[in-house]
Amino acid sequence: MGNAFAINLSILVTIAYLANLVYKYVLIVAPGKIKYVVSLLLIFFSAYASMYFGFELGEDVIFDLRFVPLIIAALSYKKPYTIVFVGAGVGLCRLLFGINAASLAGCTNMIILGVVAALLKLWFIRHRTGYSIQAFVFIVIINVVNQLNIAVLGVIPFNFYMVHIVPGTLLMGTALSTGFVFMFRDSQLERRRNQELKETNTLMMRQTEELHKAKIVLEERAKQLMLASQYKSEFLANMSHELRTPLNSIINLAQLISENGTSKDGERDQQADEETALYGEIIYKSGQELLQLINDILDLSKVEAGRLEITQEEISICEIPDLVYLPFELLAQRKGIQFRVHRDESLPKTMYTDGQRVQQILRNLLSNAFKFTSQGEVSLTMRRSEQRDQVRGDWIVFEVQDTGIGIPEDKHHTIFEAFQQADGTISRKYGGTGLGLSISRDLARLLGGFIRMDSKQGLGSTFSLFLPLK
Template identity: 55%
Template sequence: MQFSIMFVINLGMLIAVAYVANVIYKYGLSRTSSRFKYISSVLLMVFGGWISSCFGFNFSETVIFDLRFVPLIISALVYPRSYTLIIIGVAIGLTRFTFGLNMAAWAGFLNMSILGVLCAGLNYWMRRSTWRLIIKASVTILAVNIVNTINISILGVIPWRYYVAEVVPLTLPIGVVLSFLFALILRDFQMEQLRNYQIKKANQLLSKQRNELQKAKVVLEERAKQLMMASQYKSDFMATMSHELRTPLNSIINLAQIINEQGKELDEDELYQYSELIYASGHDLLQLINDILDLSKVEAGRMEIVNEPVNVLEIAQVMMMHFEVTAKEKNLEFSLKVHENIPDEIRSDPKRVQQILRNLLSNAFKFTHEGRVLLEISTQHLDRKGQEGDWVVIAVKDTGIGISELQQHIIFEAFQQANGSINRKYGGTGLGLSISRDFSRLLGGFIRLESEEGKGSTFSLYLPMCPSESKEADEQEFKLT
């Protein structure tokens, strides 16, 4: 009866130790490193064995009966490394010396060391066995209890005949039953912990998914807003385009009708003036149509680029001649500045380079009322996207109305104008900069913008001196001031 009470007390102490350990882990060790948790669990198992000895049955002054081997059984079922079981067995054996240095202590130490080696072997077998967990646990519990009984009968200080005949019939069945009971309690406790952990993980996953859905909702709302804005921009563009197309077309039709109806009554000067107006209107109409076609070709990937020698200075001089009259009409200073070390030729598409510069210079003169427009040519060495290279920079600088920082991010996009009122005041479709940006990418270069509202703008076209074979489009760059 005393053995039964002692073993039940031992079991209760082990359950209490397990509960306290869970509280410490939950509120103190949950955020520590895996290594620290592992070491702490090993110490806990050793402590559980020592507690069992503290509340064991004193068979004599030196002999103690207890369930110190139960933590070793639990360790064999949970630890992934076999050598850990040897460490735990030896450590629990060493705790026996805290109750005195005698033959019984040495026997207890040797017994737990042997059980540690046994549990290491059982652990190795369980990790490779395909049997069910309940069968592996049963084999381990029975094996440890039986070997513990044999060890005590051989190594113990109690006469083996008395131990086998009087003690074993009580201690062995009780030890097996309580070992099973403690294993089941811990198993249920572990499953509860696992369920709590899974619920926690599920809540974290739901929270993460909720945040992702919220972000996706914000992105969708932003895209919907952008689509609405794009639709509005296209509507505004179509309204502007229809006006820009009708104006020269109506001029051509009206002037042609006047000539047709009053041709005999008109003198030579009037006919000459009307023909000039018809020619100018037709030229404007053709330019609008060319812009739309160029934009469509670029977006469809059907724009062909010719790679041939280009004399940058000749192109600059052609631009000077082309806009010289415009500068005089607006009373603006128009000059060309060429830096040193400009190469005689680069390889590019001269037609597209001229088209880009025409668009940039047209805008410069359109939005500049006083001051000057400067065409500047220089070279620059850049480390762009991890690749170093030399570039020819053709900059168009003006002292015009400038562009605000907010508007600088949209003026290069098709169907988006910096300000609708500006387009209505100055005319134009707003496609020039978009086409220029796309052409610069096709040429292997890019356009940078420096501008401040009310203080003018600088559009810089960067062309590579040695273009790569694949002219992959780069992102548009802005340098805001």
């Protein structure tokens, strides 16, 4: 009998080892329900194998360690009904070896053991008992109840069984089940440590990845700061260039006027008057350019500080084309390009907005259009929003379209940023400070609207100012 029990224990250890391998390499990524079903099948298989290699006392009586898988189930599962199910399942496995008085007694014994184990588990859960105490109680109670059930329900006479068989089977069953339970516990702890180590490694990898992403973000921000610093440096250089040009004109022409203001006899001649008038016109234009530069800088600083005031008033839409047409008509004639203004007749006569800021935005957009267009035409179209605009509500759209050099796609976003242009070098051909579009965008937002751009390099540009009509 001792050899049969030892074989039983070896089988159980082997099955437990194989189960650990299956869990480690196969079931580790499986859903919880699949793990649950597979674990039950392994328990039933280990009980069946224990009975298959058990000690046969007579033709129908089998002594084995089939109750050990039940102890393992009682220690592993949290739900008491699962333990009852395991006891009933192991009992039914006994009937696979033939239905007779001994097998029926063995089946009934396992069902009773399952109920007892479930009741103990329920008591342990309520009292939050530790694993070691649970293991000790399960081993002792299950072994004792198992021996009593066999003595009462089995086919072996009660007195003979209690005197000649119980001392050996109870001692060996308790010792072997104790060794297997703590061997199984050690395997569980090792598996848990491996799982925790794996989770720790996964967490560290995730943290490393997050740190890497954070590093990329910081590097990108540092790059943006560097670019911003570079753009501001270029802006200061451009601004000094733009300021120096009209200032030099004013200084030089003022000097010429002071030197040639009078003739030798103290009377101004006609040629000096003509030169003085020409110099005065140049000085006036240079002063206007300086004033515009200063106004742009002040407007930008006011927008960033939230101090720019918007005056909502009723303005005449019909007057807007006349106000913006005259300043650019002479420029169009001088450059030899066409300048057209078209107003949709369906537009209302008036709207509520800040007329001065609307004109400022349109002047900035038209100024850029003329600056970058050397041939072809520049047009200003005023219309209502349409379905193709993909906007909700009633909007008035001011479209400034040109046939100029266009803007590369990779510069579509940067040109609206302060201090930035499509070409940021000082020696570029067209000049400018790069503030016009930035200010126009911010002013459009303050007016409750926005600016859209459609441009391709070499094919011209279209800038659309959307303002709400209501």
